[in-house]
Every structure is written in structure tokens, then in C-alpha cells.
Amino acid sequence: MKTKPVIDTLNELPKVHILTLGCSKNTVDSETLAGHLRANSLTFADSAETADALVINTCGFIDAAKEESVNTILEAAEMKKQGKLQTLIVAGCLSQRYGDDLKNEIPEVDHFFGTEAYSNILKVLSPNLKYSLLGERVLSTPRHYAYLKISEGCDNPCSFCAIPLMRGGHRSKPEEQIIAEMKSLVTQGIKEFVVVAQDLTYYGLDTNGKRTLADLLKRMSDVEGAEWIRLMYAYPAKFPKDILPVIKERSNICNYLDMPLQHISTDVLKSMRRGITRRATEELIAEIRDAVPDITLRTTFIVGYPTETEEHFAELCEFVEQARLDRVGAFTYSQEDDTYAYILGDGHSAEVKEERKQTLMEIQKGISYEKNQEKIGTTMKVIVDEEINGEYQCRSESDAPEVDNEIYVRSATPLPIGSFVTVEIEDATEFDLFATLQ
Numbered sequence: 001m002k003t004k005p006v007i008d009t010l011n012e013l014p015k016v017h018i019l020t021l022g023c024s025k026n027t028v029d030s031e032t033l034a035g036h037l038r039a040n041s042l043t044f045a046d047s048a049e050t051a052d053a054l055v056i057n058t059c060g061f062i063d064a065a066k067e068e069s070v071n072t073i074l075e076a077a078e079m080k081k082q083g084k085l086q087t088l089i090v091a092g093c094l095s096q097r098y099g100d101d102l103k104n105e106i107p108e109v110d111h112f113f114g115t116e117a118y119s120n121i122l123k124v125l126s127p128n129l130k131y132s133l134l135g136e137r138v139l140s141t142p143r144h145y146a147y148l149k150i151s152e153g154c155d156n157p158c159s160f161c162a163i164p165l166m167r168g169g170h171r172s173k174p175e176e177q178i179i180a181e182m183k184s185l186v187t188q189g190i191k192e193f194v195v196v197a198q199d200l201t202y203y204g205l206d207t208n209g210k211r212t213l214a215d216l217l218k219r220m221s222d223v224e225g226a227e228w229i230r231l232m233y234a235y236p237a238k239f240p241k242d243i244l245p246v247i248k249e250r251s252n253i254c255n256y257l258d259m260p261l262q263h264i265s266t267d268v269l270k271s272m273r274r275g276i277t278r279r280a281t282e283e284l285i286a287e288i289r290d291a292v293p294d295i296t297l298r299t300t301f302i303v304g305y306p307t308e309t310e311e312h313f314a315e316l317c318e319f320v321e322q323a324r325l326d327r328v329g330a331f332t333y334s335q336e337d338d339t340y341a342y343i344l345g346d347g348h349s350a351e352v353k354e355e356r357k358q359t360l361m362e363i364q365k366g367i368s369y370e371k372n373q374e375k376i377g378t379t380m381k382v383i384v385d386e387e388i389n390g391e392y393q394c395r396s397e398s399d400a401p402e403v404d405n406e407i408y409v410r411s412a413t414p415l416p417i418g419s420f421v422t423v424e425i426e427d428a429t430e431f432d433l434f435a436t437l438q
Contacts, residue, residue: 014086015043016125017051020140021069022059024147024196024232024402026092027140029116030057033091034138036118040126044138048076053087053125058094060166062334069094077108089124091117093166115167116152136184142385144418145192145228145401146185150178150216154198155206156235158262159273159340160302160333163198170202179219186225191418192383193226194400199235214242221250227420228383230400232258237275239284244291254397257288258298258327264319265312268305273340278319285323296398298327303360304353305333306344313356320363326371327404328364330357365430372405372428379424379438382407384415394423394435411437 016037020030033055034044045051054076058069069092079085089111095102096114103112113120139146153168154161182193197203204212220229229252231243236259247253263269266277276284288295301316320328332353335346348356382394385401392409399405409415409423415437423435 014052014125015045015050016053016055017045017048018055018057019048019072020057021072022057022061022065022093024194025149025198026057026059028137028147028149028196029092030055031137031140033057033118033121034140035136036122037125038138039136040122042126048079049084051085053089054079054085055089055091055121058090058092060092060094060097060162062331062336064334066094073102073106073109077106080108087111087125089113089121091115091121093163096166097162137181139185139188139190141401142417143189144383144385145194146190148178148182148185148193148195149173149197150195150200151197151203155202156199156237156275157273157340159271159344160262160305160336162336162339165338167198170199170206172203172205172207174207175216175219178216179223182220182223182226186223189418191225191420192228192230193220194230194232195220196232198233200231200233201235201238201240211238211240213240214246217243217246217250217253221246221252227252228254228397230254230256230397232400234259236261236281236284241287241291244288247295248292255292255295256298256397256400257295258400260300262300262302263305263308263312263316264301265308265315268308268312271307271341271344272302272305278315282323285325296326298329298400298404299325300329300331301360302331302333303356304348306335306341306347308333308348317360317363320360320367324367324371325364326398327368328361329403330360332357368405369428369430372430372433375425375433376428377425379422380407381420382409382423382435384409384417384419384421386417387415394421405431405433407433407435409435409437413437 018030018034020026048054056072059065073090076088080088088109090109091113092115095112099112111124151170151172153170154163155170200213203216234257262272264278269276335342380396382396384392384394386393392415394407394409415421422438424438425433425435427434
């Protein structure tokens with residue numbers, strides 16, 4: 001987890017700092033809140049120590065995220081006790097789910113709000129509300145890429161997941177609003193759009209009675225100035241295969257797909273309520289690769305699920321070795337209150353779960369090394385993210401911000417941040433590439 005401050009420079013009090021914990025969807029929420037605050041003439045502090053008011057946008061997804069959120073709140077509560085903060089506000093997923101409990105445990109917090117509570121937070125910080133927004137944001141990402149949320153909530157019944165409890169059911173954002181937001185961001189210099197949701201593939205089902213992600217992607221692709229469009233968080237069950245020719249045909253849609261599989265054993269998938277089998281998963285991967293031969297596939301797995309036996313885990317390891325997916329992440333199972341899997345207990349020790357995670361990631365580490373070695377001598381288009389000690393940190397269309405490979409480029413001439421350049425790969429490790437400017 002990373003904390004991301006939303007910073008701007010205005011000249012009026014009170015000074016507000018927004019501290020974001022968790023995923024990219026939370027980042028968008030914080031940026032939207034910051035847009036509301038800026039429009040109503042509030043100023044931003046670049047740290048909690050220099051702020052009059054602190055808003056903590058929490059994550060409550062798994063145990064580690066909840067622990068980080070609680071510890072952050074406790075640290076801020078201590079600052080409040082010492083008179084270093086005037087107002088402390090806790091918002092987001094953890095607050096949505098455990099707000100009543102937190103009120104009793106941490107009375108130093110002035111207000112608890114759930115997700116998307118922009119207007120309520122604004123009323124606390126600026127009682128004389130003058131301006132409501134149509135989607136403006138204060139970006140916390142570098143000025144050349146932004147996360148674009150196309151829906152909120154989730155209707156999938158995964159047994160281990162508490163997101164529907166915190167975020168509610170799936171709600172598609174209107175197409176016109178998405179396109180308008182993209183056009184606005186392009187005018188601010190955004191070139192890469194990382195498209196996020198709890199489940200991209202559900203888009204349109206609630207409003208049109210059918211999945212319309214393919215139609216949305218075509219409209220997004222037509223936005224002038226949108227040079228890269230990257231898809232994250234696509235649910236594998238009932239996957240809308242009509243997006244595949246769109247990805248292949250549209251040059252500004254990255255040949256990249258993040259599709260969390262969570263497991264491969266049919267027995268475990270059934271208990272997880274994922275709506276798919278191993279055979280169907282393998283057929284889907286083959287179809288995706290056939291339709292878009294150069295696609296980069298990213299996924300995540302959960303290890304240590306209550307019904308996962310040693311045989312099930314061995315099956316998962318075998319699959320990872322055979323499937324040779326490009327990007328793999330792994331989480332240890334976290335028992336969540338009020339989920340379907342809660343009654344199954346937490347059948348594996350933390351040590352067993354961590355050992356399985358490390359075993360799985362060692363397998364993927366070897367695969368990643370081999371795949372990166374194959375790139376040596378090739379040329380590729382990259383976007384320049386940052387200059388570090390005379391080298392430029394870049395990414396290719398195969399690499400999402402913050403989670404994937406980085407490409408370090410040596411150049412005798414300055415490279416503008418956010419520009420696209422062509423490089424030749426000279427060396428590679430498991431998770432990094434090294435290149436020179438072409």
C-alpha cells in the first residue's frame with residue numbers, strides 16, 4: 001500500500017491534507033474530493049504536519065490494509081491530542097464498514113464518512129458550499145497519466161470479498177461523463193489512461209441490460225490526445241470477448257489486460273464463488289492470446305484460502321509454470337467479517353500462507369526473468385515517468401504504473417517527462433529492464 005498526498009497551491013485557509021491509502025480507485029476518490037475542495041476555495045497542505053484539517057481516505061480490503069488504515073488514524077489522533085490538527089476526518093472503505101466501531105475506539109476523530117462522501121466532507125470543511133462539481137479532479141499522479149474510474153461497486157458474489165459491503169452494487173458511470181472527463185484530462189496533459197473499476201467487464205449491464213465495455217472502449221479510443229488506454233481489473237467469468245478485436249484494432253488501446261484469476265483449482269474456485277472452472281479459465285486465456293497475440297496478461301492469486309489443500313496449491317503452482325503469464329501478484333487469504341467464506345474459518349497459519357505465497361512468487365520470478373531476457377536486443381516505445389540520478393525511469397505498454405516492470409534508460413540528451421521515446425533493451429533482471437535511447 002502507498003500513501004499519496006493530493007497537493008495544490010491556493011492562498012486561502014483552512015489548509016487541508018488528503019492522505020490516501022489503498023488502491024487506484026481510492027486515488028480517484030481522493031482526487032475528486034480535492035477537486036470539490038479546490039472549487040470551493042480551500043487550500044491544500046503538502047503534509048499532515050502543516051495542515052489544519054486532515055482527511056484520511058482509508059482502505060478496508062484485507063487485514064494488512066485495515067491494519068495500515070487503523071495505525072494511520074491512531075497516529076493522526078495523537079497529533080489531534082497534541083493540538084497539531086484542528087479537524088480529523090476519516091473516510092473511505094474502512095470507515096464505511098467499521099465507522100460505528102471506530103467512533104467508540106478513536107474519539108479524537110471528528111467525523112467518519114463512507115465512500116464517495118464528497119459533499120458531506122465539503123460541508124464540514126466549508127459550510128458555505130458554493131460550487132458542486134461535474135467531475136473535475138486534482139491529480140495526484142504524474143501529469144502524464146491518470147486513473148479513470150468507469151464504474152463503482154460490484155455485483156460479483158466472491159466468497160472472500162467484502163468490497164460489495166463497502167462499495168455497494170455495481171453502478172456504471174454514464175458514457176458521456178467518462179468521455180467528458182477524458183477530454184478534460186487531456187487538456188491537462190494526460191496521455192495515458194489507466195481504466196479501473198471493481199469489475200470493468202460489468203460495464204453497461206446495469207444501465208443497458210448488456211455488457212457494453214467494447215462500445216465504451218471505441219468511444220474512449222476516439223478521444224484525441226489519448227495515446228495509451230490501459231485496462232485493469234477484468235473479471236474472468238462471463239468475460240466480454242467482443243473487447244478483444246477492439247484491443248487489437250485500436251492502436252492507442254494497450255495490448256494489456258489485468259484479469260484477477262484468484263485461483264485455478266476448480267474445487268477452490270467453486271468455494272470462492274467465482275463462476276468459472278479451470279478448464280474455462282484456460283480456454284479463455286488461449287482465446288485472448290489468439291485474438292491479441294502480443295497481449296500482456298497480468299493476474300493475481302489468493303493463497304491459503306480455507307479449502308485450499310496442499311494438492312490444490314500444487315495445482316496452482318503447476319498452472320503458473322505452464323501458463324507463463326506475464327505479470328503475477330499474490331495475496332495471502334484474509335478472513336473478512338460477513339463474507340460467505342467467513343464460516344469456513346481461517347484454516348491455515350500465517351506462516352503456511354506466507355510460505356505458499358513465496359513459493360508461488362519464486363516460480364513467477366523465474367518466468368519473468370526468462371521473458372525479460374527475451375526482450376534484450378529489441379526496441380520498444382516507452383513513456384518517460386521520472387528522472388532519477390541521471391537515468392530515466394520509463395514504462396512500455398506492457399507495464400502499468402506502480403505494479404509492473406520499470407525500464408531504466410540512459411540518454412545523453414534530456415528526455416521530457418511524459419514524452420514517448422523509442423529505446424533498445426540492453427539488459428534485464430527479473431523485474432527491470434535497462435535500455436538506451438534509439
